[in-house]
Amino acid sequence: MNQKLPPLNALRAFEATARHLSVKIAAEELCVTPGAVSQMIKALELNLGARLFHRMHRGLSLTEAGQNYLPPVRNAFRQIAEATRRIETVTDTGLLTVSITPFFAAAWLVPRLNAFQAAYPDIDLQIVTSNALVDFSRETVDIAVRHGLGRYPGLCSDRVVAVEIVPVAAPALTAQLGIPGSPAELTHWPHVHDTERKGWHLWFAAQEIAVIGSPRGPSFDDSGLLLKAVLAGQGAGLLPAAMVASELAEGRLVKLADVLMLEDFAYYLVYPERFRDRPKITAFRQWILNEAGADQGDGMVDETAVRHRL
Structure with missing residues (x-):
């Protein structure tokens, strides 16, 4: 037997708004505009022939109809989610x-x-x-x-694994700035960074060197691009030792300090x-x-x- 059901999106808008008692927060959760949420709730109320919310100056509250409607709607979503999870588990190969x-x-x-x-x-x-x-x-x-x-x-x-990290630079840059006599001297060098800009901070911290100020210089979300920037002389970079082994052996890069394992x-x-x-x-x-x-x-x-x- 065919059953008349309200639109699923309208039910989702009602459940989220009732849970937060906020159209704005519900809209953020559902990735739609507050206006869209309000329209879906109004359409649902029209479909049901009953008001679900008291709309007050400072917020919302559920009407008696809304309070009665919320538990079965919420339970229906939970049942759908659980059924979906069971199917995914069975077919998850x-x-x-x-x-x-x-x-x-x-x-x-x-x-x-x-x-x-x-x-x-x-x-x-x-x-x-x-x-x-x-x-x-x-x-x-x-x-x-x-x-x-x-x-x-x-x-x-x-x-999973931590890798050995080594600070490196292009020969042209070391010819200009010299080989650092200690790790602390690298605080004054130009740097290239990973996308999180945390690598050099962690490296200096491991050397018990305090660095003041935010990291400057370009950052890359691709280690291959970071390597190319270092080879081009744009700054010193921290790279996995295994990744730059051939460049160091061929003299295309210069090791600036000892290899170090950064645990995190x-x-x-x-x-x-x-x-x-x-x-x-x-x-x-x-x-x-x-x-x-x-x-x-x-x-x-x-x-x-x-x-x-x-």
Whole structure:
């Protein structure tokens, strides 16, 4: 039997507005304008033939009809979400899309893929390389690996590996400024930065050197572009030692200080909380953290991977 149901978007607008008792906050949550929320609620009231809110000068309150309508609407959304989660869990096999930085993919992940496929033959990995943070609500990506401090609002983050970092510069820049006699001298050099602009701060802090002022100079969300900027003489840069080994050996870069492991400046596994219990996510997460733990002492890891919940 056909049942007359109100529009789903109008019900979502009602539930969000009733929960916050604010059209503005509901609009922000639903990514629409306050005017759109107000129109949807008015259309719902017209559809129901009843007022759902008292509209007062300083806010909203639910009418008796609104108070009676809210619990079943909220429960219906919860049932839909739970049913969706169960279906996703049952069908959560097959393709796993991993977004990963190009350097980490080439230097760490790709050589180990045979081990993952042997352990999980029913999961087909699709590797996409990128340095930009993934928008999981818009992109068809299941999980990502990114380099930084692991602070990604609204996402879960697992520390995978820290890499040895070395400060480097182009020979033309060292010819102009000289080879630094101590790490402290690098505070006066021009710098190029990672996108978070935290690398040099952490490096100086590890040397027990206080740096005053905000970091200056260009920043890059791609380590390959950062390397090119350093090669072009735009400043000193902090880069993974393995990444610049050939440039140092060929004399295209100059090492400015000893290699150093920055514990928090590492590669992190990043994913939404709602993906956490999906079998293929669980499988990849456990595998990569186990691999990272087994690799201690090879220059890529300084301790067992530690989980950070954000």
